[in-house]
Each structure stands twice: as C-alpha cells, then as structure tokens.
Amino acid sequence: MPTEAAELVFDEATKVYPGRDAAAVDHLSLTVPAGEICVLVGPSGGGKTTALKLVNRLIPLTSGYIRIDGRQIGDYDVTELRRSIGYVIQQVGLFPHMTIEGNIGTVPRLLGWKRERIRDRVGELLELVGLDPEEDRKRFPAELSGGQRQRVGLARALAANPALMLMDEPFGAIDPIVRARLQDEFLRLHREVRKTVVFVTHDVDEAIKVGDRIAILREGGRLAQYDTPQQILEHPVDDFVADFVGRDRALKALTLKTLGDLELSPATDDGLPRLSADTSLRDALAVAVAERREALLVVGPDGSPLGVAKREDLLR
Amino acid sequence: MVSSAFVDAFRFMPSHFSLLLEKAAQTAELAFAALAIALLIALPIGLWLGHRHRGLPLALGVSSLGRSLPSVVLIGLGIAILGVGFWNNALALVVLAVPPILTNTYFAVEGVDSDAVEAARGIGLTETQILTRVELPLGLPLLLAGLRIAAVFVIATATIAGIFGGGGLGDIMARQVTYGLGGVFAAAIWVAGLALLTAAALALVQRAASRRMAPRA
Numbered sequence: 270m271p272t273e274a275a276e277l278v279f280d281e282a283t284k285v286y287p288g289r290d291a292a293a294v295d296h297l298s299l300t301v302p303a304g305e306i307c308v309l310v311g312p313s314g315g316g317k318t319t320a321l322k323l324v325n326r327l328i329p330l331t332s333g334y335i336r337i338d339g340r341q342i343g344d345y346d347v348t349e350l351r352r353s354i355g356y357v358i359q360q361v362g363l364f365p366h367m368t369i370e371g372n373i374g375t376v377p378r379l380l381g382w383k384r385e386r387i388r389d390r391v392g393e394l395l396e397l398v399g400l401d402p403e404e405d406r407k408r409f410p411a412e413l414s415g416g417q418r419q420r421v422g423l424a425r426a427l428a429a430n431p432a433l434m435l436m437d438e439p440f441g442a443i444d445p446i447v448r449a450r451l452q453d454e455f456l457r458l459h460r461e462v463r464k465t466v467v468f469v470t471h472d473v474d475e476a477i478k479v480g481d482r483i484a485i486l487r488e489g490g491r492l493a494q495y496d497t498p499q500q501i502l503e504h505p506v507d508d509f510v511a512d513f514v515g516r517d518r519a520l521k522a523l524t525l526k527t528l529g530d531l532e533l534s535p536a537t538d539d540g541l542p543r544l545s546a547d548t549s550l551r552d553a554l555a556v557a558v559a560e561r562r563e564a565l566l567v568v569g570p571d572g573s574p575l576g577v578a579k580r581e582d583l584l585r
Numbered sequence: 586m587v588s589s590a591f592v593d594a595f596r597f598m599p600s601h602f603s604l605l606l607e608k609a610a611q612t613a614e615l616a617f618a619a620l621a622i623a624l625l626i627a628l629p630i631g632l633w634l635g636h637r638h639r640g641l642p643l644a645l646g647v648s649s650l651g652r653s654l655p656s657v658v659l660i661g662l663g664i665a666i667l668g669v670g671f672w673n674n675a676l677a678l679v680v681l682a683v684p685p686i687l688t689n690t691y692f693a694v695e696g697v698d699s700d701a702v703e704a705a706r707g708i709g710l711t712e713t714q715i716l717t718r719v720e721l722p723l724g725l726p727l728l729l730a731g732l733r734i735a736a737v738f739v740i741a742t743a744t745i746a747g748i749f750g751g752g753g754l755g756d757i758m759a760r761q762v763t764y765g766l767g768g769v770f771a772a773a774i775w776v777a778g779l780a781l782l783t784a785a786a787l788a789l790v791q792r793a794a795s796r797r798m799a800p801r802a
Binding site: 325327348349350351352353355356358360361362363364365366375376379422425426435 | 698700701702703704705706707708709710711714718719722723797798
C-alpha cells in the first residue's frame with residue numbers, strides 16, 4: 270500500500286451479523302477521495318462503527334467489496350493490511366505496561382524498524398500531536414490526562430505513516446473544551462499530513478466541523494446522503510436527514526464560512542464591533558445579535574480594517 | 586506430652602539437620618517437578634481459552650474431577666498404573682496443581698482491558714502477539730497468584746508421598762517409631778517453612794510484576 274493518501278471505495282459493502290435478519294451495513298457504496306476526511310454519522314444502529322471495522326477487517330464483509338487504491342482488502346494479508354492503516358478508538362486502548370514511546374513504536378517495531386529510526390519517529394510524532402518529545406516519551410499512560418492519551422493514540426496510529434486512518438469516535442470520551450481543541454489540532458495536523466481519514470461520530474456538529482464529506486447512515490446501515498457539509502445543510506435529501514442535522518441547520522451552515530469569505534463593503538470605522546476575518550459567520554451573527562448591531566468591522570491578523578460586513582450579508 | 590514433643594522437635598532439628606535437609610530437598614524436588622508439569626499443562630490451555638474468552642467451564646470441569654478425588658486415592662490409583670515411586674506421587678500432585686493455575690491463567694488473560702486488546706488487533710498484532718505482548722504481561726500478576734496457591738497446595742500435600750515410598754519430609758512423619766514424635770513435629774515445621782518460603786518468594790515476584798505492569802497507576 271502506498272504511504273501517500275489512498276482512495277477508499279465502498280462498493281455495495283454489506284454486513285449481516287450471524288443469526289440476525291437485518292443488515293448492520295446495507296449495500297453501502299461511496300468513494301472517499303485520497304486525502305479527504307469522510308465522516309460517518311448517524312443514529313445508533315446506523316452501522317457507523319461496523320462500516321469502519323469492515324475496512325481493516327476487524328469485522329468480515331458479508332458481501333460486496335471495499336477497495337483501497339483499487340485493491341480489494343481481501344487481497345491483502347490481514348496483518349499487513351492492519352499495519353498499513355492507522356486505527357484510533359474512543360477508549361484509546363493504550364498498553365498500560367508500556368511507556369508512551371513503547372506504545373507509539375508498536376507498529377514500527379513489528380515492521381522491524383531500527384531502534385534509532387523508531388526513536389526519531391516517536392519524537393517527531395510527539396511534537397506533531399503537541400506533546401513533549403523528551404519528557405512525555407518516558408511516561409506511562411496512567412500518568413496522562415484523557416486528552417493527552419488520545420493524542421498518544423493518534424500518534425500511535427500515525428507511527429508507520431499509513432495511507433489511510435480509521436477513527437472511531439476518537440474525541441467522544443473527552444470533555445467539550447478539550448474536544449474542541451483536539452478537533453482544531455486534528456484539522457491542522459490533517460492539513461500537514463493529508464491522510465485519507467474515515468471518522469465515525471454521533472455528533473452532527475463534529476461531523477460538520479471535521480468532515481470534507483459526510484455520510485449520513487440511517488437505521489439498518491443504509492446510506493441516506495453522502496455530500497459536503499454545505500450541501501447536506503442546505504439541501505438535505507429527505508426528512509430523515511433534515512431532522513438528523515437539526516432545525517438549526519441554517520445556523521450550522523454559518524459555521525462553515527468565515528467573515529473573510531464575504532464580499533465586504535468599504536471600511537468605515539465608526540465604533541463597530543471589530544472581529545477578525547477568521548471568525549465564523551455564526552459567531553459573527555451571535556455578536557451582531559448580542560450587540561444589536563446591523564454591521565461589523567472585519568479586521569486582518571494585524572488588526573487593520575478590511576471592510577464592513579452587514580448583518581444581511583451574513584445570512585445571504 | 587505435646588509440649589514436650591514440641592521441645593523435642595527443636596532438639597531434633599540441630600541433631601538431624603543434614604537428614605532434614607536431604608528430606609526437604611526430596612520434597613522440594615517432587616513438589617517443583619509436579620508444579621513444572623502442571624504449568625506445562627495448565628498454562629497453554631489457560632492462555633488459549635482466556636484469549637478466546639471461552640471454554641473455562643469445560644476445562645475446569647475436567648480438572649476438578651481429578652481434584653475431587655482425595656490425593657491419597659489418586660496415589661493409590663497411580664500405583665496401579667505407574668508403580669510405586671516418584672512419578673506416581675508427582676501425578677497426584679499435578680492433578681492438585683492444575684486447577685488453580687488453569688483458573689487464574691484463564692481469568693488473568695480474559696480480564697485484560699478489552700480496549701487495549703482491540704487496539705492491538707486493530708493496529709496489526711497477530712493473535713499470538715496479542716497474547717504474548719499484551720495479554721500475558723498484563724495478566725502476569727494474577728497468573729502468578731494462581732501459581733502461588735498451587736505451590737502451597739503441592740508442597741503441603743507432597744508429604745503424603747512419604748507414606749508411599751516417595752521419600753521427603755513425609756518419610757520422617759510416617760516413621761514415628763524411628764524418629765519419635767519430636768521428629769514428626771520437626772518435619773511438619775519444615776514442611777510449613779518450605780511452603781511459606783516458596784509462597785513468599787512467589788509473592789515477591791508477583792509484586793514486582795504488578796509494579797512493572799501497572800506502573801504508577
């Protein structure tokens with residue numbers, strides 16, 4: 270498998286658990302372009318996690334195909350397949366008897382990397398996920414906070430530079446403030462390493478925030494809609510999707526754009542609230558409503574005024 | 586009379602020190618041989634069943650069947666098959682040692698954090714690697730606890746081998762006419778000492794393993 274991002278294709282992928290009549294994943298077909306983040310979201314019973322685990326064969330397919338860069342997953346040796354795919358789970362599952370370095374270096378060790386190369390790679394990854402490359406590598410999982418452990422889980426998944434990452438509710442067990450920070454860091458990290466990512470969550474807001482594309486699965490593992498966050502919010506295909514994304518979908522759509530995306534009127538600094546260009550339209554609207562203003566002054570990173578955004582521009 | 590026998594026991598110890606040492610070595614040899622064989626049988630079965638999270642009731646049923654027979658009866662049966670001697674006695678002790686080792690090994694492996702095991706499988710450890718690198722190290726303290734229980738059982742019971750020509754400290758205990766009540770007491774105290782020493786040594790290993798496997802938790 271290439272170490273650059275890989276294209277992932279679900280082709281009529283179906284899972285029926287033994288002894289059950291109903292499918293858990295039902296003829297799922299979708300393509301995740303190389304380097305994109307695809308979020309699987311839906312109510313419980315929608316088969317999100319099952320669909321994810323089909324990819325690294327933790328759960329065997331009943332019928333249909335899954336291909337990574339055109340090659341069927343069944344054609345790989347299962348161990349080789351899993352070692353070439355990053356895997357992150359909600360409970361992290363760090364090995365408590367190993368140091369952080371031992372945990373992150375697990376797959377490289379199995380792949381027979383030299384010790385110095387593993388040491389260097391661990392340092393590089395710790396830095397990438399925002400931990401101390403010298404201090405933290407010697408610590409044990411029990412000494413870390415939940416957020417730190419999840420960073421280590423992410424570093425472990427990235428260790429052998431996989432072309433594809435599977436993430437099963439990676440931030441689900443983390444408190445909202447740390448979760449928001451981890452999401453931001455994950456997106457920054459993704460811009461740096463550009464892996465193909467399949468990301469499972471039950472949280473629509475998280476799906477909108479991290480997904481390049483969102484697959485909404487309904488009960489019985491059927492695909493309801495597969496689209497960009499923008500399209501899903503603005504054009505839900507049916508009532509199920511509309512209900513699932515929520516009545517505030519118009520507001521949620523505002524989180525996808527920033528003030529910098531708008532065409533601004535010429536700047537007139539007459540005491541308008543000043544907001545930076547990277548503020549989301551939703552936050553900008555919240556400020557306009559709270560301060561009872563019809564317009565906002567948009568400023569650049571250095572504080573220089575860029576222009577004025579009117580309230581109706583935000584909602585257009 | 587008992588108290589005087591007790592005093593005799595402590596007179597017996599220095600005067601028959603080399604005899605006690607020789608007999609204790611025989612008992613230890615028999616007990617440790619039996620423990621080793623029991624480990625060879627129970628460890629792989631316990632590890633495998635624990636890894637698969639099933640099959641304990643059957644394994645335990647079979648092994649407890651042997652244990653429900655008194656050791657004396659087992660040795661008697663063993664004589665019919667193996668004749669009088671070391672192996673016949675060892676067999677009875679193996680039957681005694683297998684269930685605690687098997688049970689603890691099973692639960693040691695079965696009880697390992699399922700998230701760690703799932704993560705291990707997901708990132709590409711083979712089933713054998715999951716067992717040797719994750720489940721076995723994490724289950725080691727509980728596994729060693731089972732070994733310790735088995736060791737105490739086996740050393741204490743190894744004395745009855747004396748009755749059946751197996752030698753050891755039980756040999757002294759079975760010959761009150763020769764060694765007197767003091768000798769019997771002395772041998773009994775040595776058996777207890779041997780069992781306690783072994784248990785203490787294993788407890789130390791167990792504690793070291795716990796520290797190593799759950800560092801600073």
